Amino acid sequence: MSTTTLRIAWRNLGRNRKRSFLVLLAVALGQLAFLSTAALMRGYGDEYIRSLTGPLVGHLQVHAPGWREDRSIDEAIDHLGETLAEIRRDPEVTRASPRIMAPALAAVAEDGFMAMVVGLDPAAESHESGLLAGESPGARLGAKRVLVGRNLALRSGIEPGMEIAIVGQDLDGSIANDLYTVSGVLMTPVDMVNSLGIVMDLGDAQRLFVMGDRAHEIVVYTRDLERVEGTVERLKALPSLGGTEILSWQEIVPHVTGLSRIIRGFGLIVLAIVFIAAASGIANTMLMSTFERTHEFGMLLSLGCDPGRLARIMAVEAALLGLLGVMVGTALGLTFVVATGESWFDYAALSGRDAYEVAFQGLHLTSVVHPRIHLSDVGVGVAAVLLTAFVSVLWPMVHIARLEPMEAMRA
Amino acid sequence: MSWAAHHTERTSRWGGRLLPLALVLAAAAAPAQTPTPSAGGPVPEAKELLRRMDELYESSGTMAEVEIEIVKPGRTRTLRLKNWSRGEEKALIVIEAPARDAGTATLKVGDNLWNYLPKISRTIRIPPSMMMGSWMGTDLTNDDLVRESSYEEDYTSELVGRSADPPGWEVRLDARAGIAGLWDRVEIVFSFEDRLPVEARFYDRKGRWARTMHFEDARRMGGRLIPSRITIVPEGEEGQRTIMQYITVEFNVDLDEGMFSLSRLERKR
Numbered sequence: 317m318s319t320t321t322l323r324i325a326w327r328n329l330g331r332n333r334k335r336s337f338l339v340l341l342a343v344a345l346g347q348l349a350f351l352s353t354a355a356l357m358r359g360y361g362d363e364y365i366r367s368l369t370g371p372l373v374g375h376l377q378v379h380a381p382g383w384r385e386d387r388s389i390d391e392a393i394d395h396l397g398e399t400l401a402e403i404r405r406d407p408e409v410t411r412a413s414p415r416i417m418a419p420a421l422a423a424v425a426e427d428g429f430m431a432m433v434v435g436l437d438p439a440a441e442s443h444e445s446g447l448l449a450g451e452s453p454g455a456r457l458g459a460k461r462v463l464v465g466r467n468l469a470l471r472s473g474i475e476p477g478m479e480i481a482i483v484g485q486d487l488d489g490s491i492a493n494d495l496y497t498v499s500g501v502l503m504t505p506v507d508m509v510n511s512l513g514i515v516m517d518l519g520d521a522q523r524l525f526v527m528g529d530r531a532h533e534i535v536v537y538t539r540d541l542e543r544v545e546g547t548v549e550r551l552k553a554l555p556s557l558g559g560t561e562i563l564s565w566q567e568i569v570p571h572v573t574g575l576s577r578i579i580r581g582f583g584l585i586v587l588a589i590v591f592i593a594a595a596s597g598i599a600n601t602m603l604m605s606t607f608e609r610t611h612e613f614g615m616l617l618s619l620g621c622d623p624g625r626l627a628r629i630m631a632v633e634a635a636l637l638g639l640l641g642v643m644v645g646t647a648l649g650l651t652f653v654v655a656t657g658e659s660w661f662d663y664a665a666l667s668g669r670d671a672y673e674v675a676f677q678g679l680h681l682t683s684v685v686h687p688r689i690h691l692s693d694v695g696v697g698v699a700a701v702l703l704t705a706f707v708s709v710l711w712p713m714v715h716i717a718r719l720e721p722m723e724a725m726r727a
Numbered sequence: 728m729s730w731a732a733h734h735t736e737r738t739s740r741w742g743g744r745l746l747p748l749a750l751v752l753a754a755a756a757a758p759a760q761t762p763t764p765s766a767g768g769p770v771p772e773a774k775e776l777l778r779r780m781d782e783l784y785e786s787s788g789t790m791a792e793v794e795i796e797i798v799k800p801g802r803t804r805t806l807r808l809k810n811w812s813r814g815e816e817k818a819l820i821v822i823e824a825p826a827r828d829a830g831t832a833t834l835k836v837g838d839n840l841w842n843y844l845p846k847i848s849r850t851i852r853i854p855p856s857m858m859m860g861s862w863m864g865t866d867l868t869n870d871d872l873v874r875e876s877s878y879e880e881d882y883t884s885e886l887v888g889r890s891a892d893p894p895g896w897e898v899r900l901d902a903r904a905g906i907a908g909l910w911d912r913v914e915i916v917f918s919f920e921d922r923l924p925v926e927a928r929f930y931d932r933k934g935r936w937a938r939t940m941h942f943e944d945a946r947r948m949g950g951r952l953i954p955s956r957i958t959i960v961p962e963g964e965e966g967q968r969t970i971m972q973y974i975t976v977e978f979n980v981d982l983d984e985g986m987f988s989l990s991r992l993e994r995k996r
Contacts, residue, residue: 421842421851428842428851481849483842485864489797489804490827493844 321625325632328605335601336637342597343641344648346590347697351649353586354693357579365541368572369565370445372506374413374535375544377568378403378551381561383532389418390487392530399556400534408538408547413440413447414531416521420484422514424498429472432512433482435521435531445537447504447515458517461499465513469501476500482514486526494524541565587700594641594701598634599708606630606712613716614724627713631706638705642698649694768919773884773898776917780924781878783953785815786978793973797865800966806863817987820872822863833862833872834992840869843992850989866938866959866969881906882913890916893925910937921945923954936962949976 329336369375378399383391393399396414403412416435421428434447438457441448448457456463462482464474474480478498486492502515509515522528538547544564551562566573613626784791788811795806806828812818818835822828830845840853858870878884882900890897895916902909912930917923927940938961942954957971985991 421853421857423849423851426841426850426852427854428857429854430856481844481847481851483844483851485861489799489802489864490825491831491844491863493847493849495847495849 321629321632325629325636328629328633329636332605335604339597339601339637340641340644343594343638343701344645346593347642347645347701348648348652350583350586350590350697350700351646351693352652354583354690355649355653357583358690358693361576361579364575365572366445367505368569369541370505371441371447371449373565373568375538375541376536376548376551376562376564378534378536378557379532379561379563381559384561387417387419389485389525389527389532392416392487392527392532393534393560394530395556396529396531399560402554402556403534403536403551406547406550408540408543408550409536410539411440411443411446411537413437413535413537414518415533415535416518416525416527416531417533418484418521418525420482420492420514422483423481424472424474424478428483429468430512431468431482431514432508433484433521433524434509434513434515435518436515437518443537447506447509448502449504456499457515458520460494460496460520461516462496462520463500463502463515464498465510465515466501466503467511468513471511474498474501480514482524484525486524487528487530488526490526492524492526496520587696590697591700591704594638595704595708598637598705599711601637602630602634602709602712605633606715610719610724613719614721614726617719618721618725623717623719626716630712630716631709634705634709635702638701639698642701646694646697770886771896771917771922773886774879776886776896776898776915776922777878777882777884777900779922780915780917781815783924783951784976785812786980788813788980788982789949789976789978790980790982791973791976793971795865796970796972798966798968798970804864806865811982811986813982813984813987815877818872819987819992828863831863832992834987834989835872836987841989841992848993850993866961866967867971878913878915881909887914893918895919895925896922918945921952923952925954938962948973949978951976951978 378393380391380393382388393414400412400414403409414437416433418433420431420433422431423429436447438448438451438454440446442451443449462480464480468474476498480496480498481493482496483491483493496514496516502509502513504510504513506513516524518531522530536547536551538544544566548562548564551557616626617623791810793808793810795808797804797806805825806822807824808820808822810818810820816837818833820833822831830843832843832845834841834843834850840858841850842853843850853869859868861867862869862872878900882902885899885901887897887899889895893916895918898915898917900913900915902911910929911932911934913927914930915927916925918925923945924940924942926942928936929938929940931937938959941958941960942956943958944956945952945954948955953973953976955973959969959971961967
């Protein structure tokens with residue numbers, strides 16, 4: 317293709333500026349729609365995974381075999397202190413949080429209610445993705461003080477300062493029971509804790525349930541969320557973790573990969589819409605200009621112009637329209653991402669409400685999302701538009717090739 | 728286990744007419760394992776069997792000493808307790824051994840159930856949502872203990888026929904709609920000889936076989952013929968069961984009405 321072809325094509329576009337501009341706009345809007353949707357979807361997916369692998373699941377978990385199914389109090393990890401020390405020595409591990417979880421009957425007055433005692437290590441959980449994120453460790457726990465999940469507190473009329481009785485079953489099978497002081501109400505990203513949880517210091521829980529140096533679960537965090545498998549393998553080889561079950565977050569919540577696929581599928585649907593929008597815009601333009609210029613083509617052909625050259629000019633016209641449109645659309649899309657990337661995108665603000673937090677299926681989701689874009693998203697949009705441009709120009713090209721110059725001139 | 732005819736007892740008037748027909752069908756249907764057609768005498772009414780079962784340990788004043796062995800893989804625990812009850816409305820259970828749990832009590836008055844914990848001097852009412860939960864770590868439920876649900880009232884019953892293993896009359900109970908926290912279905916086998924319960928199979932709300940109760944070692948205690956040992960075997964739990972053994976039982980004892988009260992519970996312990 318020579319520069320002449322390019323120049324002719326470019327000038328042809330300028331012959332009907334309004335129409336060219338409208339097609340360009342259609343393509344640009346399509347690409348903008350695709351990019352912004354892709355960015356929001358990615359941001360949403362990221363947020364979902366973060367919330368999932370935050371306090372509730374972590375990056376990987378250690379349990380006694382069978383505990384996840386039975387939730388039996390005696391299926392606990394032994395030699396907790398030793399086990400934690402060995403886990404923390406691994407280079408990729410940033411944090412290890414031990415937890416005790418046992419159902420119990422609780423009461424402030426005479427009426428008892430069902431609750432879940434959650435024993436944890438305040439120092440480990442005060443980290444930003446822990447259950448006590450933002451608290452100073454030991455501020456409200458220890459010395460038989462407990463924090464009550466907010467929904468549970470509201471439902472059962474529990475307020476700080478009250479004395480709460482907790483009754484359960486200890487490791488010997490005996491009736492575990494003791495009195496604790498409510499030091500506050502707790503709101504966490506984990507729905508279960510908010511609705512049923514009575515949170516106490518790990519040591520207090522171990523004493524209540526006569527568990528000694530044991531816990532039910534160790535939630536471990538590593539440096540890289542994407543490369544957890546390596547750490548899982550190394551931990552499995554450690555001696556003190558011999559009899560335990562170690563699972564990565566993907567194994568604990570496998571439905572998340574399904575969600576990523578749904579997100580990507582949704583992106584493809586938007587892309588298809590972009591495809592159709594671009595195609596109709598470009599196809600319409602090319603068809604109209606082809607028919608308009610039939611007389612002109614006839615003249616050129618009768619003067620000896622190569623039909624192939626005419627077809628190439630048409631193709632370049634379509635490609636130029638598409639590329640220009642895509643470039644504008646990409647610029648707009650990137651602006652959107654950069655603008656909202658800094659200040660976060662709040663779905664709720666769009667509908668005039670305050671930012672919300674929603675609990676669903678044990679997860680805590682916010683209305684605030686951080687849009688993110690990958691270069692591949694831009695590339696996908698460009699490729700789609702170019703493909704559409706060429707497809708939409710096929711018929712006109714065939715038409716030109718079949719033109720009878722004499723008939724065309726008479727058109 | 729097999730059983731022969733399947734019919735519903737409406738009144739004993741019809742029982743006599745249907746019985747020969749049923750027996751003929753029975754003999755034709757399952758010749759191999761059916762017990763001899765005349766075993767057990769006349770076919771009883773399901774409702775009557777259930778009423779007797781409900782009233783087995785009831786009286787105007789029942790006093791019993793019971794030993795409960797809780798068997799789990801790796802450890803066994805034995806509780807010794809005293810149980811007082813008046814009719815089907817009031818009951819008090821106080822644990823006497825082991826020393827760690829001594830003084831722990833459970834009180835039932837009507838539909839309400841409380842636990843008293845001596846160590847913290849607190850009385851806590853058990854919410855209805857926990858009625859089907861384990862009592863004191865045994866395979867008994869809170870509901871079992873206080874018999875809040877009556878077999879006769881809360882279930883529709885049907886005499887299924889004869890059971891071969893264990894031998895006896897089999898009654899099937901289906902939970903009535905709208906009553907929360909019950910077993911969905913219970914199958915009880917009553918012995919031919921003395922119409923006492925021999926075995927009961929319990930099915931949970933999802934229709935799964937959850938546990939079996941074996942009523943064993945029937946003997947005369949306190950002037951009545953009762954199964955003196957009840958073994959509860961949960962399904963799907965290897966090596967786990969609870970064995971309730973009646974040591975002494977007295978019926979129609981004059982009990983102080985005041986003993987079935989919370990304040991007495993707290994004061995005394």
